[in-house]
């Protein structure tokens with residue numbers, strides 16, 4: 001159970017440097033059925049619901065060719081995360097672990113990555129299964145399945 005300062009037993013928060021602009025632009029918004037962290041899956045599942053990734057202009061043209069892939073990597077900004085924990089005691093875990101030993105959304109730069117099944121590309125919207133983020137989560141990037149770009153012997 002979390003204490004008044006939001007920390008569970010064993011957790012350690014630090015005073016992080018003020019966030020600075022790393023030059024990221026949010027290129028879209030992810031629409032999912034989940035509006036609270038507690039109801040959001042810890043990791044996306046291929047049999048999960050279809051989620052909608054809405055791409056903003058001027059980036060819609062960048063979707064050209066994406067429809068030929070079966071899997072896409074979706075990279076997003078876990079915008080409701082705190083960013084100051086170095087040790088965490090996850091609710092589903094008996095141990096206290098370092099942030100970099102976890103897939104927790106709580107991290108200095110709260111970037112989430114899911115490999116999702118591509119369902120369809122419909123204009124400025126990409127439909128996928130396999131996400132685990134809140135409705136309205138900002139999108140950082142989309143990339144096709146990395147296996148399709150693995151260098152072959154002799155390349």
Ligand code: SAM
Pocket residue numbers: 037038040041042043044077078079080081103104105111112113114132133134137138
């Ligand atoms: N699949 C990604 C990864 O491994 O990088 C994210 C995994 S993270 C454990 C998923 C959890 O982050 C969800 O269960 C939810 O509790 C939390 N979460 C989802 N969207 C969030 C958001 N926009 N801001 C803060 N926390 C979020």
